[in-house]
Amino acid sequence: MALDLVPLWTILLGLAVFYYVVFDGFDLGVGMLYGLVRGDAARATVMNSIAPVWDGNETWLIFGGIGLLAAFPLAFAIIIPAVYFPILMMLLALVFRGVAFEFRFKHPALRTFWDAAFCGGSLVATFAQGVVLGAFIQGFNVDGRHFVGTSFDWFAPFPLAIGLALMFGYGLLGACWLVLKTEGELQDWARRAAAICLVAVLAAIAAVSIWTPLAHPEIARRWFSWPNIAFLSPVPVVTALIALGEWEALRRRHELTPFLGAIALFLMSFIGIAISLWPMIVPYRYTLWEAASAESTQAFLLIGTLFLLPVILMYTAWSYWVFRGKASSTAGYH
């Protein structure tokens, strides 16, 4: 038989999703925090801190969606209809947010409306993504190759709680981004916001770590049976250390470290979820291999992906490099 491409596609898709969560996560977080910032100059600075990069970040949602469709179509066909309304809300919120971002400069008279649309769009999109993640961990009602639950199965305590938790998670990323990109009073404000979000995020991580093993015996067995517990105990320990470091970095007024720490916390949560669910792509039902598309499909798409992806990544890195340094309310972007 030919080469098994499933592990490679798993890694590619995992990276795309993680990239999206971190990068669109911080600009969605900034979008939500924008609603809390007072003063025109401060608001303009907040906006300018994400202006050059937000739409590039959002493109990775398409990569993630289309990557799932191409590499694991069965998962796409089961999961997406199961979260019909969260996906609808996320898409409309993102569209509205994107349009608001442009139009708020156009119509000063409607500035308040488009500002609210930008902030509200960020909030709804974040909450909806959290609900999708929560529904994913909760599992789906599957018969054969189809989702057969109702379009409101996601309306349950766990997915809704994850939706709320992700708002604080993206809020943490956004606040840390602002710490990195702003100065003075605004930076102090962002630091306080980051600290509040950090506490909420840690509470959420702890709650999820208790809730999921209780709800899913197979996850409990994965983590707490011998010898797994010995191999896996570093995961919570490292997470706790990162949390401590994050708190210290904020207290000592570091600028870059909090953002990196927030990314590390997301990475640990990502790894935690992966350990809990591996090797399932439709949790508790289909493995990555069972849901994979034909070998020929994966191979055909891999050729172009391996050629174009590095170029896109280098290009993205360059555009972040160009816009390095502090954002300001006037100069630069707008």
Place this chain on the structure above:
Amino acid sequence: MTLDPVLLSRLQWSWVIAWHILLPAFTVGLASYIAVLEGLYLVTGEEVWFRISGFWTRIFAVSFGMGVVSGIIMPFQFGTNWSRFTDAAADVISPLLSYEGLMAFFLESSFLGVLLFGRRLVPAWAHFFAAAMVAFGTLLSAFWILATNSWMQTPQGYKIVDGRFEPVDWTAIIFSPSFPYRFLHNVTAFYITTAFVVLGVGAWLLRRGRATEDARMMMRMALDLLILIVPLQIFLGDQHGLNTLEYQPAKIAAIEGRYDTAQPAPLTLFGIPDDAAATMHGAIEIPYLGSLVLTHSWNGAIKGLKEWPADQRPPVGPPFFAFRVMVGIGVIMLLVVIVGQVLQLRGRLWDSVWFLRLCQLTAPLGFVAVIAGWITTEVGRQPWTVYGVLRTADSVSPSLTGANVAWSLAFYIVVYLIMFPTGIAFMAGLVRRGPQQPDLEAPVSPIESGRPHEPFESAARAAPQL
């Protein structure tokens, strides 16, 4: 009344894609036009090309931005509403859709920024190159999307394993029988659509006495292109029709409004189709013409829909009427272009106010024709998603209720009715400002990232404020 999730999902798909298709219909042609203008400026160094190109680039930026935003919705529709189709066909169509996303993003990120912001920052040849690559990128997007659609119309290169399509031959999949005709017919339609917009805008500027030189150049270029490609399009449409007759004869029967097989077949000009009774009420027919058009002979046979079981017939109404709208617009366009050329030859183009008015009126016709053509081919494909193999009714997500889809459709309608009119009003504002003298003293806009981070805003900034 019960709500049918299949019908509502089809309406939702139609709603989101009908709005979306208007943007490529405009941007594919406009990107090529801008590339030509930049090329002319590079070769001649005359400022008029530079001004016209700048004018249209600002409008291009807005429509492109709206195309990207409304395009994000599309791939998710496959999952939310058409999960059984996705499960069955993803192995074949997903790489085609993915390549569209990857390549479009690649070319967009690399070259669109230079095109939009780089006028004063890069040499003219680099700016021309960027414009050409953006134009190439829009054509590549059309290539992959139409390859996907064509495979659904005339599937080949696959085998069925456990009820799912598995790829066997990628070349056969990408170049399915209807693809070359569909691609050429579509791209030509997009070019014509753009050219009529350029013609109409030029006429409007001329009547206002604004930017006269630029406006005349726009009209002349549009008319000279159109006299070539409108007749070409009529030929391509005919060829596409013959191809459809070969591979999707039921679609042709629906387009012709033909329930009974006939030899020789007349051409039905008009009538009221009645699917339940399988008859055409009050049909106005021209003898022999149907055979002549479709088989290119006096006595060719045209199959009627009664040759197919009732559950394999497409509805006749939408393809029948949409086709007549499309062809009617084609005829009007041809007349406008011929009249315009005659006036130009007689040197009376610029002071024939009635003709300038006519150009303004016909400017949006291309969009109507594109939508009509799309309704013809997509409704004519029914009742299948993958022609002859997978039914539309068996493609929809099994978990959806009619009420679910009714709600989501209502949301899409509300949001699109806010977003699109706002964007269109903004483009109209850019047209009203007209072409501008290049202001070499103006501060250089920041383009270092080379990406159109906010195309709407940059478009506005590039245009001096009124």
